[in-house]
Structures are given as C-alpha cells and as structure tokens.
Amino acid sequence: MFPNLPEAAAVAVERLARALRASGGASPFLPVRDLPSGASAAERVTRELRPNGPVGPTAWQVVVDSGGGLVAPGTTSYRNGLTVAGVPVAHGEVVAEIVAALRPDGEDRPIALELFLDGERAEFRYSYELARPDTFWLRPIESGALPEFPAPSTAPTDPAVLAHVEGLLERFTRGYSATKGKQPNRGAPSTEQELQAVERELGVRLPEDVRALHLLWGPDRHEIGLLGRMSLLPLATVAHYHRTGVVAVRPVENPFDVEVLLDAYPPGMVARAPGGRQVAFAGDFAGSTFFLDFSPGPLGRVGQVVETGRGIDRVEYVAESVARLLSDVVEAVEGGRLDPESAGFDAVVLAEEHWHVPDYSLSRSMAGRALPQVLAEVEDLDAVQEVFLFDGCDSDLGALALLPMVRTAHLNRMGQVRVGAPPLLEGLSVNATVADLGAFAGHRCLWDLELAGTRVAVAALPHLPRLRRLDLSEAWVDDIAAVADLGVRELTLNLDQWRQLRAADRLPPRLTAARIGG
Structure with missing residues (x-):
C-alpha cells in the first residue's frame, strides 16, 4: 500500500x-x-x-x-x-x-x-522541514490546474530557432570583443543526446531557444554576462537542481505560513499560486537563479524566464523567452548601455536601469498627515501592491480604495480609522483603537484578516464571503461564540478566547487549523 x-x-x-x-x-x-x-x-x-x-x-x-x-x-x-x-x-x-x-x-x-x-x-x-514544532501541515495547499508541459522527445532542435540563436551569439561575441578587447570564453557546448537525457529526467522538453543555446555555447563558468546577471548552468547542474527540489515557488505545507502573494511586474505574467513547474537554467553563484517557467500567469507564456533568490521576496518576471533575454543583452552591449564601473571585469554588466522594476511597497508614517498627502508622494500608484501605514491618530483611510493593485495592507499604531477597500485586497492587518471596516461589506477578495488593539463585535463585522483566516488574539472580542458563524478555516485566538469558545461549544464547522496567539 x-x-x-x-x-x-x-x-x-x-x-x-x-x-x-x-x-x-x-x-x-x-x-x-x-x-x-x-x-x-x-x-x-x-x-x-x-x-x-x-x-x-x-x-x-x-x-x-x-x-x-x-x-x-x-x-x-x-x-x-x-x-x-x-x-x-x-x-x-x-x-x-x-x-x-x-x-x-x-x-x-x-x-x-x-x-x-x-x-x-x-x-x-x-x-523534516518544519517551520515551527507547534503548527504544521503536510497536505499541500490546493492550487489551480497546471498547464500541459511539452513532453520530452527525440526530435532535433528547431533549425530556424537554432539559426536565430546562433546569430544572436555572433552579435554578442562581436560586441564583447569590441568592449573587452578579447574573445569571450564559450565553454564546451552540449550534444542533442545530452539534452535528451536531461529532458527525460526533468520530464519536460526544454524550449527550443534554450536547447539551441546549450548546443552552441557551453556553461558560463566565467560569468561573462551572456544572460545578464546570470550565467548558463551545466546540464548536470540543471538535473541536480531538479533532483534536489530547487524550485522558484516552493509549495507551502503549513496553512499559517501561506501569505498573500504579490504580482510580478508586469502584472499577470507570473502565476501567483504556489507550486507549478519551473526548471532552473542559470544562476549567479551567489543565491539567485533564473528559471524556465512552465506554469505561467494568465498573460505569460510557457517557457518564460523568471527569477528568485537572494534579496527577492517574490518571483520576478524577466523575459518572455531566453531568446528575448539574449536579444536584450546583445542590444544593450551594442548600444553601450553598460555599467561604467565594470570596465575591468570579464563580464559585460548592463546598466542598472535596464533591470528597473517599479517599487511595489509603500511604507509611510501618518503622523500629522492625511492619506491623500501621503499618496501624492508616490510616483506610480498603479504599481503599489503592499501598504504599511503607521502612527495615525484619527484617520480617514478611504483613499486606500484608489490603489487598484494593492494586495495587502498593514495599519499599525492607529487611533480611530475608517479603512477604504481596494478592489484586489486579500490581506488586512489593523492595530487601532477603533476600526471601521464597513467599506468591506461583500468584498470579493479579502481572505486574511487580523484585528488588534480594538474592541470587536464579531456579529457586526462586514460580510466577507472569502474570509478564510482570522486572527483576533490581540483584540477584545465581545461575542466570541459568533466566530463559529464566520466559516473561517484558520483561526488564531488567545488562550482565554479559546476557553470561552470551548465553553460555548462553538467551534467553527470548517476549521482546519488553529493556533494560540496573543
């Protein structure tokens, strides 16, 4: 069995x-x-x-x-x-x-x-991977259906793609030589047989441009900048990463560790659900990795390039394909858009603005200011996906609803606040003396709610049809038994609140995980 x-x-x-x-x-x-x-x-x-x-x-x-x-x-x-x-x-x-x-x-x-x-x-x-010994969950979090992956085959690499990649590599070689005064180290290319052996182990056929790159250029052990910040990995390393579970998005096992996932930029290119299929193919030998994404977002494409690793708290979109990434590097080298401080390096280092990603996080003090004043300081409101506001007295935060892409908001050390409801908000944490959440009645996205420092009448909370996780462990709750009527699946209460709930014999009927907090 x-x-x-x-x-x-x-x-x-x-x-x-x-x-x-x-x-x-x-x-x-x-x-x-x-x-x-x-x-x-x-x-x-x-x-x-x-x-x-x-x-x-x-x-x-x-x-x-x-x-x-x-x-x-x-x-x-x-x-x-x-x-x-x-x-x-x-x-x-x-x-x-x-x-x-x-x-x-x-x-x-x-x-x-x-x-x-x-x-x-x-x-x-x-x-053996336990975040904490007091809460864990080995059954994987449900995610959406995955797309069909291109199956391994013995078909040779598409000759048209092979010719296109070869032309890009020739242009890179000329640009590199003109910049550095020497030929780039091309390494030892792979064979079709070696590619097919690795693909059988991966269970997926690599994109044609990636296959072409391996057939024409060897692993970039000298970090010459062929793929920008990353270097092409040996096929043996690609297979090793697959065997050892190196993935861009690691499935979450503990429901309390599931976080609101932010969109990569541009939005819709990278799937926000954990899991899926990604294959590492390039790295910087310092903790960051480029992956081939076979489970893209609704606007992405199978085989696109994404990045995660050191200093990155989400999966970032890089390019629609390896050929597009290589083309961008070639055009930057030919156009002289290089970091002037890299002149003495073997690598061609592209100027930082080539990799610009808008700032998606907004963190501001509300002391003595109204929210419209704070938002006026933000260069691109459409790029903001997470908000941290703190030290407000009596604040009308209705203008939060003007942020179209915000996924999570944290309001800390606030007085009396009226909270606006951004249309895509999924996570809300409020530490305030009084919190008016009336704008969220019927909200179709909010699933993670934490209220602290305030008195809560559960029966008076707005109807939140997708509410899944609730934390009231640092709030004063007038009618704790009413929590059972909310349909939450993950609940955090303090010890006294759990005792009251037990005394009322009112556990939420859909509860799958619980935690003592406060």
Missing part, C-alpha cells in the same frame, strides 16, 4: 492505519487525566478543545524530536482541528518503528509524520 517507503516503514505504517481504523481514528492524545503534572495550560486547553472523534477524512499527525521524544499536533479532521506540541502520544511504539525505518544515520532533525485516512484509502507523508 505504501510502495515508496522502506519495507519496515511500510509494514509499521499499515499497522498504525489498522489501529487507527479500529479505534475510529481516535486522537493520539492520551486522556486529559493522564497528562503529566507539568503539562502547560495551553496543552490542557487544546486537548479539551479536541472534538470527540474525527468527522470525515482524518489526518493523524505526530512530530518526533531529535531524541526520539514524541509530541503530537494530534488528529486533525477536515472539519475541526487544532495543532499543539508537547502532549504525550498514543501508538508511540509503532511510531518509533516508523521513524527508525525512515531516519538515516546522522539525521537528527525533528520529523513530522502524517497518515491520512479516508475509509480504506490511506496516504502517508513525512517531512
């Missing part, structure tokens, strides 16, 4: 599945009375919040620390669920067998296990 696991691990996982089915998927927590005397209040309250038995498909989760000790986020049903660390675990013996079979010699990181049960169907996952 678990063909990808070592035999000993597969046998032990099957035993665990049988035990869980026999007990109705009972929680791995021991009964409250059996908790050690030193158990924290958070552990006890979270155990008490556990629903009596799972509802529907169930994910049984456990973390095993480096010393073999067991801590349990617990049984998380897809209707109700909480995660917490530090509570003793049932079925500890079989869990220890699973870990012993999975953990290689020398591996001492905590390991998270998850066994998903849905009737007779069982899926097992494990991971």
Whole structure:
C-alpha cells in the first residue's frame, strides 16, 4: 500500500492505519487525566478543545524530536482541528518503528509524520522541514490546474530557432570583443543526446531557444554576462537542481505560513499560486537563479524566464523567452548601455536601469498627515501592491480604495480609522483603537484578516464571503461564540478566547487549523 517507503516503514505504517481504523481514528492524545503534572495550560486547553472523534477524512499527525521524544499536533479532521506540541502520544511504539525505518544515520532533525485516512484509502507523508514544532501541515495547499508541459522527445532542435540563436551569439561575441578587447570564453557546448537525457529526467522538453543555446555555447563558468546577471548552468547542474527540489515557488505545507502573494511586474505574467513547474537554467553563484517557467500567469507564456533568490521576496518576471533575454543583452552591449564601473571585469554588466522594476511597497508614517498627502508622494500608484501605514491618530483611510493593485495592507499604531477597500485586497492587518471596516461589506477578495488593539463585535463585522483566516488574539472580542458563524478555516485566538469558545461549544464547522496567539 505504501510502495515508496522502506519495507519496515511500510509494514509499521499499515499497522498504525489498522489501529487507527479500529479505534475510529481516535486522537493520539492520551486522556486529559493522564497528562503529566507539568503539562502547560495551553496543552490542557487544546486537548479539551479536541472534538470527540474525527468527522470525515482524518489526518493523524505526530512530530518526533531529535531524541526520539514524541509530541503530537494530534488528529486533525477536515472539519475541526487544532495543532499543539508537547502532549504525550498514543501508538508511540509503532511510531518509533516508523521513524527508525525512515531516519538515516546522522539525521537528527525533528520529523513530522502524517497518515491520512479516508475509509480504506490511506496516504502517508513525512517531512523534516518544519517551520515551527507547534503548527504544521503536510497536505499541500490546493492550487489551480497546471498547464500541459511539452513532453520530452527525440526530435532535433528547431533549425530556424537554432539559426536565430546562433546569430544572436555572433552579435554578442562581436560586441564583447569590441568592449573587452578579447574573445569571450564559450565553454564546451552540449550534444542533442545530452539534452535528451536531461529532458527525460526533468520530464519536460526544454524550449527550443534554450536547447539551441546549450548546443552552441557551453556553461558560463566565467560569468561573462551572456544572460545578464546570470550565467548558463551545466546540464548536470540543471538535473541536480531538479533532483534536489530547487524550485522558484516552493509549495507551502503549513496553512499559517501561506501569505498573500504579490504580482510580478508586469502584472499577470507570473502565476501567483504556489507550486507549478519551473526548471532552473542559470544562476549567479551567489543565491539567485533564473528559471524556465512552465506554469505561467494568465498573460505569460510557457517557457518564460523568471527569477528568485537572494534579496527577492517574490518571483520576478524577466523575459518572455531566453531568446528575448539574449536579444536584450546583445542590444544593450551594442548600444553601450553598460555599467561604467565594470570596465575591468570579464563580464559585460548592463546598466542598472535596464533591470528597473517599479517599487511595489509603500511604507509611510501618518503622523500629522492625511492619506491623500501621503499618496501624492508616490510616483506610480498603479504599481503599489503592499501598504504599511503607521502612527495615525484619527484617520480617514478611504483613499486606500484608489490603489487598484494593492494586495495587502498593514495599519499599525492607529487611533480611530475608517479603512477604504481596494478592489484586489486579500490581506488586512489593523492595530487601532477603533476600526471601521464597513467599506468591506461583500468584498470579493479579502481572505486574511487580523484585528488588534480594538474592541470587536464579531456579529457586526462586514460580510466577507472569502474570509478564510482570522486572527483576533490581540483584540477584545465581545461575542466570541459568533466566530463559529464566520466559516473561517484558520483561526488564531488567545488562550482565554479559546476557553470561552470551548465553553460555548462553538467551534467553527470548517476549521482546519488553529493556533494560540496573543
């Protein structure tokens, strides 16, 4: 049933599945009375919040620390669920067998296990990549359907594309020689057979211009600037990155780590959903990478070039294709648009303005100023995607609605505020004495809301049809039981609020993850 696991691990996982089915998927927590005397209040309250038995498909989760000790986020049903660390675990013996079979010699990181049960169907996952030991989620976040990838084949590289790329390389060679007074180091090109072998491993045929580049030019180990800031990687490195999971957008496993994703520039070129397929093909040997994007945004194209890495907090769009990128570099070299400080380098370094991306972040103090005054200082309002405003007294922030591309807004240390509703806003964090959110009634995009420092009447909050995540842990909530009527899936409350919710017997029916904050 678990063909990808070592035999000993597969046998032990099957035993665990049988035990869980026999007990109705009972929680791995021991009964409250059996908790050690030193158990924290958070552990006890979270155990008490556990629903009596799972509802529907169930994910049984456990973390095993480096010393073999067991801590349990617990049984998380897809209707109700909480995660917490530090509570003793049932079925500890079989869990220890699973870990012993999975953990290689020398591996001492905590390991998270998850066994998903849905009737007779069982899926097992494990991971050493834990952001925090108290909240984790191994089931991937849902994303949209992926496009069809060009399949590997034995067809030769398109001769027309090969000729086009060859012409660009000849122009680059002439421009480089004129600038540097010497020939560029071309390296050792690859063969069709080498390309096809790597493509079989990748499971995708590389774009024709990339194939042509590898057939005509070798890996750029000398960083001559052929692809601008990046250098062409050897095919062996491309395959290695694929095997080791180097991707432009890493799927998020913990729902509390899912963030509002900003658009690359220009908007619509790069998909905002995590996951998809990208293939690394060039790098700067310092933490940044160019990828071929086979899962583009609605306005992008398969095989476009995107970048991520050091100092970049999102995936950036670079060019519609490698041929377009190469053409841009050639035209810049021929036009002399180079960084004057790079004259002594082997590389041709393009002028910084060639890579200009508008500033998408707006961070301003509101002290003594109105929002229209602040916005008047911004060069391009259409480029702003995230807003940080702070230290306002009594502020009318209705003008936020004038920012057409804003995805997330953070309002901190504010007095009484009326918050405008940008049409695409997905995340809103407000720390204010009084917050008027009336403009958001019926808002079709807002899914992540945090309110702090203010008194909240849950029943009076505007209707937010897409609200998924709510954090009220630093707010005074008048009617905590009404949270159950909001339909949220991820909820953060403080310990006292969780106690009140438990006393009212009103867990949100669609809750999939919960956290103690405040």
